[in-house]
Amino acid sequence: MRGWDQHEGHAVALPIENIDTDQLIPARFMSTPRSEGYGRFLLHDLREGAQDFPLDRHPEASVLVARRNFGSGSSREAAVYALVDAGFRVVIAPSFGDIFAGNAVNNGLLPAALPEDMVDQMIRSLGDGAAPVRVDLEAGLIRMGGAEHRFDLDPTWGLKLRNGWDDIDLTAQHSDAIAQFAERRATRFPWAWPGAKRSV
Amino acid sequence: MIAPQTLLDKLWKAHEIRRDAEGVSLLWVDRHLVHEGSHHAFARLKERGQRVYAPELTFAVVDHYAPTRNRDTIAAPDIRRMIDTLDGNAQTHGLEIFGLRDPRQGIVHVVGPEQGLTLPGLLINCGDSHTSTHGAFGALGFGIGATQVAHVLATQTIPQRKPRAMRITIDGRLAPGVSAKDVALGWIARLGTSGATGHAIEYAGSAVRALSMEGRMTLCNLSIEGGARFGMVAPDETTFAYLKGRPYAPGGAAWDAAVDDWRGLVTDAEARFDREVRLDAAEIAPTVTWGTAPDQALPIDGTVPDPAGLPDAEAAKVRAALDYMGLAPGRPIAGTPVDQVFLGSCTNARIEDLRAAAAVLAGRQAKVPGLVSPGSMIVRKQAEDEGLDRIFIEAGLDWVASGCSLCVGMNGDLVAPGKRCASSTNRNFRGRQGRGARTHLMSPVMVAAAAVTGTLCDARPLLKDRAA
Incomplete structure (x- = not known):
């Protein structure tokens, strides 16, 4: 995964609350290998029935603005794959599902939390259209239509997004500490290892 | 003197290998449960040329795609492939698998407790948001995405920032015909689907103590529907009675030592929570x-x-x-x-x-x-x-x-x-x-x-x- 500091693109509004992961990608698509691309599954059922869906009107959009509790629901990382494969780099919302937000960061997608009134303001100003937006990760700023908004982001997530770090590589640096911990735990709490399997 | 601790504090501390400058903990994972949906993570491990770090702590269960009828002839090739892929990954990495023909097969969050793989004091991960179910035993159970599943497979650890502590206390008696499901839907209706986001919930109070393990699992299972990745109940005699003699639970002297340790897994009297919610069991309706x-x-x-x-x-x-x-x-x-x-x-x-x-x-x-x-x-x-x-x-x-x-x-x-x-x-x-x-x-x-x-x-x- 490549890191990024700045992103310039177009924002589009999807003014819906609780866009859960089942809507982001319906379950029936999830047996598809990632190599085939997940972009076409993004919000599939919501889009198919709707005329003039915001994402279809502005296929160039790379920043999505939505209402609270975006990405609630299941742990399916496929919801993030669908957004990323459809070209999104940033989702702006007042709040995110905890598991979704972590998954997003692990795939280079920024979950930018902004106060609800600011999100409302953005949604109003975007309306049905798309507008240029600039996101600065280090400064924690989103610039859109002459306004500047500061977003909240876990500092570790900021570092990961900017550097494109893979946690497995970071954790590998602590392999000795892990091995020592496991040994101590096995000695002090032997019950924490699965007991000998007996008949059911 | 040690400051009073919550159950969350105690469980967190027991699994913390290190904490980085930004405050993110690296936690030891005692049990990792995988299912057909974990195929992205296994693929990632393969790309990296890595093996599962602790196969003896990793268990595979066929559940998400498991046909409920005609298991011998799965017509849909996608479903067949998902199940075969899990079988293959389990075999490659030497994992115990509760496969489609295993008489112990079932839903991962039912199988874990039933087999005694879930125990008080453990940290349990699974690529499924309802992993909070396992918290019913006084464990840290939480759902993770595919990248994190790959991380646990490769290192048996998980980097995680400690959530805020929240307690939902339910006192009184549930009326006949009212169950843990109604308690859960009730608090979620009151606080909203993001009402507990960023928090770990400990369920307490006389109505929770009176619940069976099944009821406690239902309650903890639904934590994520209110936004909380973790739900937990302190273990007690009900917990120990449920677990004793389960296939993977400790036996003999190890059982006694375990119960001794588990009795300490309670929130200290003076411990503070970031958030407290109280409910009256008598007011909860179907x-x-x-x-x-x-x-x-x-x-x-x-x-x-x-x-x-x-x-x-x-x-x-x-x-x-x-x-x-x-x-x-x-x-x-x-x-x-x-x-x-x-x-x-x-x-x-x-x-x-x-x-x-x-x-x-x-x-x-x-x-x-x-x-x-x-x-x-x-x-x-x-x-x-x-x-x-x-x-x-x-x-x-x-x-x-x-x-x-x-x-x-x-x-x-x-x-x-x-x-x-x-x-x-x-x-x-x-x-x-x-x-x-x-x-x-x-x-x-x-x-x-x-x-x-x-x-x-x-x-x-x-x-x-x-x-x-």
Whole structure:
């Protein structure tokens, strides 16, 4: 995964609350290998029935603005794959599902939390259209239509997004500490290892 | 003197290998449960040329795609491939697998506790948001995404920032016919689907102490529907009695040593929580959802909201939900006709759930079709030994094999577009049970009552003079 500091693109509004992961990608698509691309599954059922869906009107959009509790629901990382494969780099919302937000960061997608009134303001100003937006990760700023908004982001997530770090590589640096911990735990709490399997 | 600690503090500290400058902990993982959906993570491990770090702590369960009928001839190639891939990955990495033909197969969050893989004091990860279920034993159980599953496979650790501590105290006695499901839907309706985001919930109070392990698992299972990744209950005699003699639980002297350690897994008297919520058990009624998010729930004697009296943003949300659900505003929810019922899922398909539903169904006929999928094949066998299968079958419901089935709609079991299903599951999201499907969440007795009357209704009159 490549890191990024700045992103310039177009924002589009999807003014819906609780866009859960089942809507982001319906379950029936999830047996598809990632190599085939997940972009076409993004919000599939919501889009198919709707005329003039915001994402279809502005296929160039790379920043999505939505209402609270975006990405609630299941742990399916496929919801993030669908957004990323459809070209999104940033989702702006007042709040995110905890598991979704972590998954997003692990795939280079920024979950930018902004106060609800600011999100409302953005949604109003975007309306049905798309507008240029600039996101600065280090400064924690989103610039859109002459306004500047500061977003909240876990500092570790900021570092990961900017550097494109893979946690497995970071954790590998602590392999000795892990091995020592496991040994101590096995000695002090032997019950924490699965007991000998007996008949059911 | 050590500052008073919450159960969360104690569990966190026991698993913390290190904490970085930004405050993120690297935690040891005691059990890692994988399922068919973990294929992305195994693929990643393969790309990196890595092996599973601790195969003896990693267990594979076929559940998300498990067919509930005709297991010998899986017609859908996608489903076949998903199950074969898990089999292959388990074999490659030397993992124990509870496969499709294993008599212990079932839903991962039912199998773990049932086998004694889930124990107090453990940290348990699984690539599934309902991993919070395992917290019912006084464990740290939380769901993770595919990248994190790959991380746990490769390192047996998980980087995680400690959540804020929240306690939901439920005192008093639940009325007959009211269960843990109603408690959960009740608090989620009150606080909202993001009401507990960023928090780990400890459930406490006399009503929680009085719950069986099955009830506690239901309660912890639904934590994520209120936004909390973690739910937990301090272990007690009920916990120990459930676990003793389970296949993977410690035995002999190791059992006694374990129980000694587990008794310390309680929140200290003076410990502070970031947030406290109190509920009166006596005020909780049988609850059903009317909308497309789990917080859109109301007591069965309630009326569906009317957008007319609401502020604009709220009105739009309610209108969209009513439109999808095909419900008229301002009408009583009771009496709404259903097309089918589903009794199953990691939320409510344990033996106690089946017994409760059977108490309503015994000697009665279902007016609508329905599926009963036990939480595991062991639960299924136990139910058959108790004659519960006969009750379901004689009522006209289908008694099928175990899996996630109609809770997630991956295995071929689906609700048709526009059809309404009374369901003991955990998510009433749009399209969750199938495209255009309308899901109403409720407890097992309420599902059974909906089957008997063909409508959403209060189960309590149907339980009169019957033990549930």
